[in-house]
Amino acid sequence: MPIDDPTTATPSEIDEELARLGIEHAKATDTVNGLTARVRRLVNDGMDEYATELQPRIEQARQTIAECEAAARPLDAEFERRGGWTRAWLVLNTGGHVHRTMQCRTCFPSTRFAWLTQLSGHDETEIVEQAGKAACTECYPSAPVEVRNRPSRIKTPEQLAREAEKAERAKAKAAKAITAPDGTPLRTNQYGQIDTEFTARRSYIDALSYARLLTKRNVAFHRDTIAEYHKDAQLILAALAAKHGRTEDDLRAELAPKVEAKWNREHRNWS
Incomplete structure:
Protein backbone atom coordinates (compact mmCIF):
# COMPACT_ATOMS: atom_id res chain seq x y z
CA MET A 1 0.00 0.00 0.00
CA PRO A 2 1.20 3.58 -0.60
CA ILE A 3 3.58 4.97 2.03
CA ASP A 4 2.96 8.57 3.07
CA ASP A 5 6.15 9.03 5.10
CA PRO A 6 9.05 6.74 4.11
CA THR A 7 11.15 7.97 7.04
CA THR A 8 8.86 6.15 9.48
CA ALA A 9 8.41 2.98 7.42
CA THR A 10 10.31 -0.25 8.02
CA PRO A 11 12.62 -1.70 5.35
CA SER A 12 10.10 -4.49 4.74
CA GLU A 13 7.26 -2.01 4.26
CA ILE A 14 9.29 0.09 1.83
CA ASP A 15 10.50 -2.90 -0.18
CA GLU A 16 7.03 -4.45 -0.27
CA GLU A 17 5.71 -1.25 -1.83
CA LEU A 18 8.67 -1.06 -4.22
CA ALA A 19 7.97 -4.64 -5.27
CA ARG A 20 4.32 -3.82 -5.89
CA LEU A 21 5.25 -0.75 -7.92
CA GLY A 22 7.76 -2.80 -9.87
CA ILE A 23 5.10 -5.32 -10.85
CA GLU A 24 2.70 -2.57 -11.93
CA HIS A 25 5.52 -0.86 -13.87
CA ALA A 26 6.40 -4.11 -15.65
CA LYS A 27 2.78 -4.79 -16.60
CA ALA A 28 2.34 -1.29 -17.97
CA THR A 29 5.62 -1.51 -19.88
CA ASP A 30 4.52 -4.78 -21.48
CA THR A 31 1.25 -3.11 -22.44
CA VAL A 32 3.02 -0.17 -24.07
CA ASN A 33 5.43 -2.41 -25.96
CA GLY A 34 2.73 -4.79 -27.12
CA LEU A 35 0.29 -2.10 -28.23
CA THR A 36 3.01 -0.04 -29.90
CA ALA A 37 4.07 -3.04 -31.97
CA ARG A 38 0.43 -3.63 -32.86
CA VAL A 39 0.02 -0.01 -33.94
CA ARG A 40 3.02 -0.31 -36.25
CA ARG A 41 1.55 -3.40 -37.88
CA LEU A 42 -1.82 -1.71 -38.36
CA VAL A 43 -0.22 1.39 -39.89
CA ASN A 44 1.86 -0.76 -42.23
CA ASP A 45 -1.34 -2.50 -43.30
CA GLY A 46 -3.02 0.83 -43.99
CA MET A 47 -5.39 0.53 -41.04
CA ASP A 48 -4.62 3.88 -39.43
CA GLU A 49 -8.12 4.23 -38.01
CA TYR A 50 -7.74 1.10 -35.89
CA ALA A 51 -4.25 2.13 -34.86
CA THR A 52 -5.59 5.46 -33.59
CA GLU A 53 -8.09 3.66 -31.37
CA LEU A 54 -5.22 2.05 -29.45
CA GLN A 55 -3.55 5.35 -28.54
CA PRO A 56 -5.64 6.03 -25.39
CA ARG A 57 -4.65 2.64 -23.97
CA ILE A 58 -1.00 3.32 -24.72
CA GLU A 59 -1.19 6.73 -23.05
CA GLN A 60 -2.93 5.25 -20.02
CA ALA A 61 -0.18 2.64 -19.65
CA ARG A 62 2.49 5.34 -20.01
CA GLN A 63 0.75 7.33 -17.30
CA THR A 64 0.86 4.27 -15.04
CA ILE A 65 4.59 3.93 -15.71
CA ALA A 66 5.16 7.57 -14.80
CA GLU A 67 3.10 7.25 -11.61
CA CYS A 68 4.99 4.13 -10.53
CA GLU A 69 8.34 5.81 -11.11
CA ALA A 70 7.24 8.91 -9.20
CA ALA A 71 6.01 6.82 -6.28
CA ALA A 72 9.22 4.77 -6.19
CA ARG A 73 11.62 7.74 -6.12
CA PRO A 74 11.12 8.76 -2.46
CA LEU A 75 11.32 5.11 -1.41
CA LEU A 90 14.82 -16.34 -4.00
CA VAL A 91 15.39 -17.89 -7.42
CA LEU A 92 12.08 -19.23 -8.71
CA ASN A 93 12.92 -22.74 -9.77
CA THR A 94 13.17 -26.12 -8.09
CA GLY A 95 15.96 -25.92 -5.54
CA GLY A 96 16.41 -22.19 -6.16
CA HIS A 97 18.86 -20.40 -3.88
CA VAL A 98 18.49 -17.29 -1.76
CA HIS A 99 20.73 -14.41 -2.87
CA ARG A 100 21.66 -11.08 -1.35
CA THR A 101 21.59 -9.49 -4.81
CA MET A 102 20.12 -10.28 -8.20
CA GLN A 103 23.55 -9.51 -9.67
CA CYS A 104 25.08 -12.67 -8.19
CA ARG A 105 27.46 -14.20 -10.74
CA THR A 106 25.72 -17.57 -10.42
CA CYS A 107 22.54 -16.08 -11.90
CA PHE A 108 21.64 -15.15 -15.46
CA PRO A 109 19.68 -12.35 -17.16
CA SER A 110 16.82 -14.81 -17.63
CA THR A 111 16.75 -15.87 -13.96
CA ARG A 112 13.41 -15.23 -12.29
CA PHE A 113 13.41 -14.02 -8.69
CA ALA A 114 10.95 -13.55 -5.85
CA TRP A 115 11.84 -10.55 -3.69
CA LEU A 116 11.73 -11.71 -0.07
CA THR A 117 10.59 -8.36 1.26
CA GLN A 118 9.70 -9.86 4.64
CA LEU A 119 13.46 -10.27 5.22
CA SER A 120 14.46 -6.75 4.19
CA GLY A 121 16.53 -5.09 6.90
CA HIS A 122 17.05 -8.34 8.79
CA ASP A 123 20.47 -9.45 9.96
CA GLU A 124 22.20 -11.66 7.40
CA THR A 125 22.72 -14.30 10.07
CA GLU A 126 18.94 -14.54 10.43
CA ILE A 127 18.48 -14.68 6.66
CA VAL A 128 20.99 -17.52 6.38
CA GLU A 129 19.34 -19.33 9.31
CA GLN A 130 16.02 -19.27 7.47
CA ALA A 131 17.53 -20.06 4.08
CA GLY A 132 19.46 -23.09 5.33
CA LYS A 133 20.70 -25.16 2.41
CA ALA A 134 19.09 -22.66 0.00
CA ALA A 135 21.61 -19.94 1.00
CA CYS A 136 23.84 -19.07 -1.95
CA THR A 137 27.46 -19.81 -1.06
CA GLU A 138 28.61 -16.95 -3.28
CA CYS A 139 26.37 -14.41 -1.57
CA TYR A 140 26.84 -15.80 1.94
CA PRO A 141 30.34 -17.36 1.94
CA SER A 142 30.65 -17.15 5.73
CA ALA A 143 27.47 -19.16 6.38
CA PRO A 144 28.30 -22.02 8.78
CA VAL A 145 28.33 -25.47 7.18
CA GLU A 146 25.88 -26.84 9.73
CA VAL A 147 23.40 -24.10 8.83
CA ARG A 148 23.75 -24.73 5.09
CA ASN A 149 22.85 -28.37 5.71
CA ARG A 150 19.47 -27.52 7.22
CA PRO A 151 16.20 -27.51 5.25
CA SER A 152 15.13 -24.09 4.03
CA ARG A 153 12.32 -22.31 5.87
CA ILE A 154 12.07 -19.54 3.28
CA LYS A 155 8.67 -18.67 1.86
CA THR A 156 7.89 -16.15 -0.84
CA ALA A 164 -2.62 -15.72 5.65
CA GLU A 165 -5.70 -16.02 3.43
CA LYS A 166 -6.05 -19.68 4.38
CA ALA A 167 -5.79 -18.79 8.06
CA GLU A 168 -8.46 -16.10 7.64
CA ARG A 169 -10.77 -18.59 5.92
CA ALA A 170 -10.19 -21.09 8.70
CA LYS A 171 -10.89 -18.39 11.28
CA ALA A 172 -14.12 -17.41 9.52
CA LYS A 173 -15.15 -21.06 9.28
CA ALA A 174 -14.42 -21.60 12.97
CA ALA A 175 -16.53 -18.56 13.83
CA LYS A 176 -19.50 -20.17 12.07
CA ALA A 177 -18.87 -23.68 13.39
CA ILE A 178 -20.28 -25.33 16.47
CA THR A 179 -19.47 -28.46 18.45
CA ALA A 180 -20.64 -30.11 21.62
CA PRO A 181 -19.26 -28.47 24.79
CA ASP A 182 -16.47 -31.09 24.96
CA GLY A 183 -15.33 -30.32 21.41
CA THR A 184 -16.79 -33.44 19.82
CA PRO A 185 -19.28 -33.18 16.92
CA LEU A 186 -22.72 -31.98 17.93
CA ARG A 187 -24.98 -34.97 17.20
CA THR A 188 -28.74 -34.96 17.64
CA ASN A 189 -31.48 -37.54 17.19
CA GLN A 190 -33.76 -35.60 14.87
CA TYR A 191 -31.29 -33.34 13.03
CA GLY A 192 -28.22 -35.54 12.73
CA GLN A 193 -24.80 -33.92 13.08
CA ILE A 194 -24.93 -30.13 13.28
CA ASP A 195 -21.79 -28.32 12.13
CA THR A 196 -22.72 -24.63 12.03
CA GLU A 197 -24.19 -22.21 14.53
CA PHE A 198 -26.77 -21.09 11.99
CA THR A 199 -28.10 -24.64 11.66
CA ALA A 200 -27.94 -25.11 15.43
CA ARG A 201 -30.10 -22.07 16.12
CA ARG A 202 -32.56 -22.98 13.39
CA SER A 203 -32.79 -26.57 14.66
CA TYR A 204 -33.29 -25.45 18.27
CA ILE A 205 -36.20 -23.23 17.24
CA ASP A 206 -37.71 -25.96 15.08
CA ALA A 207 -37.32 -28.62 17.79
CA LEU A 208 -39.22 -26.69 20.45
CA SER A 209 -41.90 -25.50 18.06
CA TYR A 210 -42.50 -28.97 16.64
CA ALA A 211 -42.46 -30.58 20.09
CA ARG A 212 -45.18 -28.13 21.05
CA LEU A 213 -47.19 -29.17 17.99
CA LEU A 214 -46.89 -32.87 18.88
CA THR A 215 -47.95 -32.06 22.43
CA GLN A 234 -31.12 -29.03 25.25
CA LEU A 235 -28.01 -30.41 23.52
CA ILE A 236 -28.04 -27.49 21.11
CA LEU A 237 -28.61 -24.95 23.87
CA ALA A 238 -25.67 -26.33 25.85
CA ALA A 239 -23.44 -26.13 22.76
CA LEU A 240 -24.43 -22.52 22.05
CA ALA A 241 -23.88 -21.54 25.67
CA ALA A 242 -20.43 -23.16 25.71
CA LYS A 243 -19.38 -21.48 22.46
CA ASP A 250 -29.76 -16.31 28.92
CA LEU A 251 -29.78 -17.99 25.51
CA ARG A 252 -33.13 -19.64 26.16
CA ALA A 253 -34.65 -16.22 26.84
CA GLU A 254 -33.01 -14.79 23.71
CA LEU A 255 -34.36 -17.55 21.47
CA ALA A 256 -37.82 -17.77 23.03
CA PRO A 257 -39.37 -15.04 20.81
CA LYS A 258 -38.09 -16.84 17.71
CA VAL A 259 -39.53 -20.12 18.90
CA GLU A 260 -42.86 -18.39 19.46
CA HIS A 267 -47.48 -24.78 13.58
CA ARG A 268 -50.26 -23.01 15.49
CA ASN A 269 -52.95 -23.80 12.94
CA TRP A 270 -51.89 -27.38 12.31
CA SER A 271 -54.36 -29.94 13.55
Whole structure:
Protein backbone atom coordinates (compact mmCIF):
# COMPACT_ATOMS: atom_id res chain seq x y z
CA MET A 1 0.00 0.00 0.00
CA PRO A 2 1.20 3.58 -0.60
CA ILE A 3 3.58 4.97 2.03
CA ASP A 4 2.96 8.57 3.07
CA ASP A 5 6.15 9.03 5.10
CA PRO A 6 9.05 6.74 4.11
CA THR A 7 11.15 7.97 7.04
CA THR A 8 8.86 6.15 9.48
CA ALA A 9 8.41 2.98 7.42
CA THR A 10 10.31 -0.25 8.02
CA PRO A 11 12.62 -1.70 5.35
CA SER A 12 10.10 -4.49 4.74
CA GLU A 13 7.26 -2.01 4.26
CA ILE A 14 9.29 0.09 1.83
CA ASP A 15 10.50 -2.90 -0.18
CA GLU A 16 7.03 -4.45 -0.27
CA GLU A 17 5.71 -1.25 -1.83
CA LEU A 18 8.67 -1.06 -4.22
CA ALA A 19 7.97 -4.64 -5.27
CA ARG A 20 4.32 -3.82 -5.89
CA LEU A 21 5.25 -0.75 -7.92
CA GLY A 22 7.76 -2.80 -9.87
CA ILE A 23 5.10 -5.32 -10.85
CA GLU A 24 2.70 -2.57 -11.93
CA HIS A 25 5.52 -0.86 -13.87
CA ALA A 26 6.40 -4.11 -15.65
CA LYS A 27 2.78 -4.79 -16.60
CA ALA A 28 2.34 -1.29 -17.97
CA THR A 29 5.62 -1.51 -19.88
CA ASP A 30 4.52 -4.78 -21.48
CA THR A 31 1.25 -3.11 -22.44
CA VAL A 32 3.02 -0.17 -24.07
CA ASN A 33 5.43 -2.41 -25.96
CA GLY A 34 2.73 -4.79 -27.12
CA LEU A 35 0.29 -2.10 -28.23
CA THR A 36 3.01 -0.04 -29.90
CA ALA A 37 4.07 -3.04 -31.97
CA ARG A 38 0.43 -3.63 -32.86
CA VAL A 39 0.02 -0.01 -33.94
CA ARG A 40 3.02 -0.31 -36.25
CA ARG A 41 1.55 -3.40 -37.88
CA LEU A 42 -1.82 -1.71 -38.36
CA VAL A 43 -0.22 1.39 -39.89
CA ASN A 44 1.86 -0.76 -42.23
CA ASP A 45 -1.34 -2.50 -43.30
CA GLY A 46 -3.02 0.83 -43.99
CA MET A 47 -5.39 0.53 -41.04
CA ASP A 48 -4.62 3.88 -39.43
CA GLU A 49 -8.12 4.23 -38.01
CA TYR A 50 -7.74 1.10 -35.89
CA ALA A 51 -4.25 2.13 -34.86
CA THR A 52 -5.59 5.46 -33.59
CA GLU A 53 -8.09 3.66 -31.37
CA LEU A 54 -5.22 2.05 -29.45
CA GLN A 55 -3.55 5.35 -28.54
CA PRO A 56 -5.64 6.03 -25.39
CA ARG A 57 -4.65 2.64 -23.97
CA ILE A 58 -1.00 3.32 -24.72
CA GLU A 59 -1.19 6.73 -23.05
CA GLN A 60 -2.93 5.25 -20.02
CA ALA A 61 -0.18 2.64 -19.65
CA ARG A 62 2.49 5.34 -20.01
CA GLN A 63 0.75 7.33 -17.30
CA THR A 64 0.86 4.27 -15.04
CA ILE A 65 4.59 3.93 -15.71
CA ALA A 66 5.16 7.57 -14.80
CA GLU A 67 3.10 7.25 -11.61
CA CYS A 68 4.99 4.13 -10.53
CA GLU A 69 8.34 5.81 -11.11
CA ALA A 70 7.24 8.91 -9.20
CA ALA A 71 6.01 6.82 -6.28
CA ALA A 72 9.22 4.77 -6.19
CA ARG A 73 11.62 7.74 -6.12
CA PRO A 74 11.12 8.76 -2.46
CA LEU A 75 11.32 5.11 -1.41
CA ASP A 76 14.60 4.60 -3.25
CA ALA A 77 15.83 7.88 -1.77
CA GLU A 78 15.03 6.63 1.74
CA PHE A 79 16.99 3.45 1.05
CA GLU A 80 19.98 5.58 0.09
CA ARG A 81 19.49 7.97 3.02
CA ARG A 82 19.73 5.10 5.49
CA GLY A 83 22.82 3.73 3.81
CA GLY A 84 20.87 0.79 2.43
CA TRP A 85 19.78 -2.37 4.23
CA THR A 86 19.97 -6.09 3.71
CA ARG A 87 17.78 -7.59 1.02
CA ALA A 88 17.19 -11.14 -0.16
CA TRP A 89 15.87 -12.75 -3.34
CA LEU A 90 14.82 -16.34 -4.00
CA VAL A 91 15.39 -17.89 -7.42
CA LEU A 92 12.08 -19.23 -8.71
CA ASN A 93 12.92 -22.74 -9.77
CA THR A 94 13.17 -26.12 -8.09
CA GLY A 95 15.96 -25.92 -5.54
CA GLY A 96 16.41 -22.19 -6.16
CA HIS A 97 18.86 -20.40 -3.88
CA VAL A 98 18.49 -17.29 -1.76
CA HIS A 99 20.73 -14.41 -2.87
CA ARG A 100 21.66 -11.08 -1.35
CA THR A 101 21.59 -9.49 -4.81
CA MET A 102 20.12 -10.28 -8.20
CA GLN A 103 23.55 -9.51 -9.67
CA CYS A 104 25.08 -12.67 -8.19
CA ARG A 105 27.46 -14.20 -10.74
CA THR A 106 25.72 -17.57 -10.42
CA CYS A 107 22.54 -16.08 -11.90
CA PHE A 108 21.64 -15.15 -15.46
CA PRO A 109 19.68 -12.35 -17.16
CA SER A 110 16.82 -14.81 -17.63
CA THR A 111 16.75 -15.87 -13.96
CA ARG A 112 13.41 -15.23 -12.29
CA PHE A 113 13.41 -14.02 -8.69
CA ALA A 114 10.95 -13.55 -5.85
CA TRP A 115 11.84 -10.55 -3.69
CA LEU A 116 11.73 -11.71 -0.07
CA THR A 117 10.59 -8.36 1.26
CA GLN A 118 9.70 -9.86 4.64
CA LEU A 119 13.46 -10.27 5.22
CA SER A 120 14.46 -6.75 4.19
CA GLY A 121 16.53 -5.09 6.90
CA HIS A 122 17.05 -8.34 8.79
CA ASP A 123 20.47 -9.45 9.96
CA GLU A 124 22.20 -11.66 7.40
CA THR A 125 22.72 -14.30 10.07
CA GLU A 126 18.94 -14.54 10.43
CA ILE A 127 18.48 -14.68 6.66
CA VAL A 128 20.99 -17.52 6.38
CA GLU A 129 19.34 -19.33 9.31
CA GLN A 130 16.02 -19.27 7.47
CA ALA A 131 17.53 -20.06 4.08
CA GLY A 132 19.46 -23.09 5.33
CA LYS A 133 20.70 -25.16 2.41
CA ALA A 134 19.09 -22.66 0.00
CA ALA A 135 21.61 -19.94 1.00
CA CYS A 136 23.84 -19.07 -1.95
CA THR A 137 27.46 -19.81 -1.06
CA GLU A 138 28.61 -16.95 -3.28
CA CYS A 139 26.37 -14.41 -1.57
CA TYR A 140 26.84 -15.80 1.94
CA PRO A 141 30.34 -17.36 1.94
CA SER A 142 30.65 -17.15 5.73
CA ALA A 143 27.47 -19.16 6.38
CA PRO A 144 28.30 -22.02 8.78
CA VAL A 145 28.33 -25.47 7.18
CA GLU A 146 25.88 -26.84 9.73
CA VAL A 147 23.40 -24.10 8.83
CA ARG A 148 23.75 -24.73 5.09
CA ASN A 149 22.85 -28.37 5.71
CA ARG A 150 19.47 -27.52 7.22
CA PRO A 151 16.20 -27.51 5.25
CA SER A 152 15.13 -24.09 4.03
CA ARG A 153 12.32 -22.31 5.87
CA ILE A 154 12.07 -19.54 3.28
CA LYS A 155 8.67 -18.67 1.86
CA THR A 156 7.89 -16.15 -0.84
CA PRO A 157 5.59 -13.20 -0.10
CA GLU A 158 3.00 -14.89 -2.32
CA GLN A 159 3.17 -18.07 -0.24
CA LEU A 160 2.89 -16.06 2.97
CA ALA A 161 -0.11 -14.21 1.55
CA ARG A 162 -1.80 -17.49 0.62
CA GLU A 163 -1.16 -18.87 4.10
CA ALA A 164 -2.62 -15.72 5.65
CA GLU A 165 -5.70 -16.02 3.43
CA LYS A 166 -6.05 -19.68 4.38
CA ALA A 167 -5.79 -18.79 8.06
CA GLU A 168 -8.46 -16.10 7.64
CA ARG A 169 -10.77 -18.59 5.92
CA ALA A 170 -10.19 -21.09 8.70
CA LYS A 171 -10.89 -18.39 11.28
CA ALA A 172 -14.12 -17.41 9.52
CA LYS A 173 -15.15 -21.06 9.28
CA ALA A 174 -14.42 -21.60 12.97
CA ALA A 175 -16.53 -18.56 13.83
CA LYS A 176 -19.50 -20.17 12.07
CA ALA A 177 -18.87 -23.68 13.39
CA ILE A 178 -20.28 -25.33 16.47
CA THR A 179 -19.47 -28.46 18.45
CA ALA A 180 -20.64 -30.11 21.62
CA PRO A 181 -19.26 -28.47 24.79
CA ASP A 182 -16.47 -31.09 24.96
CA GLY A 183 -15.33 -30.32 21.41
CA THR A 184 -16.79 -33.44 19.82
CA PRO A 185 -19.28 -33.18 16.92
CA LEU A 186 -22.72 -31.98 17.93
CA ARG A 187 -24.98 -34.97 17.20
CA THR A 188 -28.74 -34.96 17.64
CA ASN A 189 -31.48 -37.54 17.19
CA GLN A 190 -33.76 -35.60 14.87
CA TYR A 191 -31.29 -33.34 13.03
CA GLY A 192 -28.22 -35.54 12.73
CA GLN A 193 -24.80 -33.92 13.08
CA ILE A 194 -24.93 -30.13 13.28
CA ASP A 195 -21.79 -28.32 12.13
CA THR A 196 -22.72 -24.63 12.03
CA GLU A 197 -24.19 -22.21 14.53
CA PHE A 198 -26.77 -21.09 11.99
CA THR A 199 -28.10 -24.64 11.66
CA ALA A 200 -27.94 -25.11 15.43
CA ARG A 201 -30.10 -22.07 16.12
CA ARG A 202 -32.56 -22.98 13.39
CA SER A 203 -32.79 -26.57 14.66
CA TYR A 204 -33.29 -25.45 18.27
CA ILE A 205 -36.20 -23.23 17.24
CA ASP A 206 -37.71 -25.96 15.08
CA ALA A 207 -37.32 -28.62 17.79
CA LEU A 208 -39.22 -26.69 20.45
CA SER A 209 -41.90 -25.50 18.06
CA TYR A 210 -42.50 -28.97 16.64
CA ALA A 211 -42.46 -30.58 20.09
CA ARG A 212 -45.18 -28.13 21.05
CA LEU A 213 -47.19 -29.17 17.99
CA LEU A 214 -46.89 -32.87 18.88
CA THR A 215 -47.95 -32.06 22.43
CA LYS A 216 -51.02 -30.30 21.06
CA ARG A 217 -51.90 -33.23 18.82
CA ASN A 218 -51.53 -36.13 21.24
CA VAL A 219 -49.02 -35.90 24.05
CA ALA A 220 -49.50 -39.51 25.11
CA PHE A 221 -49.02 -40.92 21.61
CA HIS A 222 -45.99 -38.75 20.79
CA ARG A 223 -44.39 -38.82 24.24
CA ASP A 224 -41.11 -40.43 23.14
CA THR A 225 -40.72 -38.23 20.05
CA ILE A 226 -41.46 -35.11 22.07
CA ALA A 227 -38.78 -36.15 24.55
CA GLU A 228 -36.28 -36.57 21.69
CA TYR A 229 -36.98 -33.07 20.36
CA HIS A 230 -36.59 -31.61 23.85
CA LYS A 231 -33.35 -33.52 24.32
CA ASP A 232 -32.04 -32.21 20.98
CA ALA A 233 -32.98 -28.67 21.96
CA GLN A 234 -31.12 -29.03 25.25
CA LEU A 235 -28.01 -30.41 23.52
CA ILE A 236 -28.04 -27.49 21.11
CA LEU A 237 -28.61 -24.95 23.87
CA ALA A 238 -25.67 -26.33 25.85
CA ALA A 239 -23.44 -26.13 22.76
CA LEU A 240 -24.43 -22.52 22.05
CA ALA A 241 -23.88 -21.54 25.67
CA ALA A 242 -20.43 -23.16 25.71
CA LYS A 243 -19.38 -21.48 22.46
CA HIS A 244 -20.32 -17.99 23.59
CA GLY A 245 -19.59 -18.30 27.30
CA ARG A 246 -23.18 -17.49 28.20
CA THR A 247 -25.70 -19.18 30.47
CA GLU A 248 -28.31 -21.50 29.06
CA ASP A 249 -31.05 -19.41 30.68
CA ASP A 250 -29.76 -16.31 28.92
CA LEU A 251 -29.78 -17.99 25.51
CA ARG A 252 -33.13 -19.64 26.16
CA ALA A 253 -34.65 -16.22 26.84
CA GLU A 254 -33.01 -14.79 23.71
CA LEU A 255 -34.36 -17.55 21.47
CA ALA A 256 -37.82 -17.77 23.03
CA PRO A 257 -39.37 -15.04 20.81
CA LYS A 258 -38.09 -16.84 17.71
CA VAL A 259 -39.53 -20.12 18.90
CA GLU A 260 -42.86 -18.39 19.46
CA ALA A 261 -42.70 -16.73 16.05
CA LYS A 262 -42.12 -20.08 14.31
CA TRP A 263 -44.98 -21.61 16.27
CA ASN A 264 -47.34 -18.84 15.21
CA ARG A 265 -46.12 -18.83 11.62
CA GLU A 266 -46.00 -22.56 10.89
CA HIS A 267 -47.48 -24.78 13.58
CA ARG A 268 -50.26 -23.01 15.49
CA ASN A 269 -52.95 -23.80 12.94
CA TRP A 270 -51.89 -27.38 12.31
CA SER A 271 -54.36 -29.94 13.55
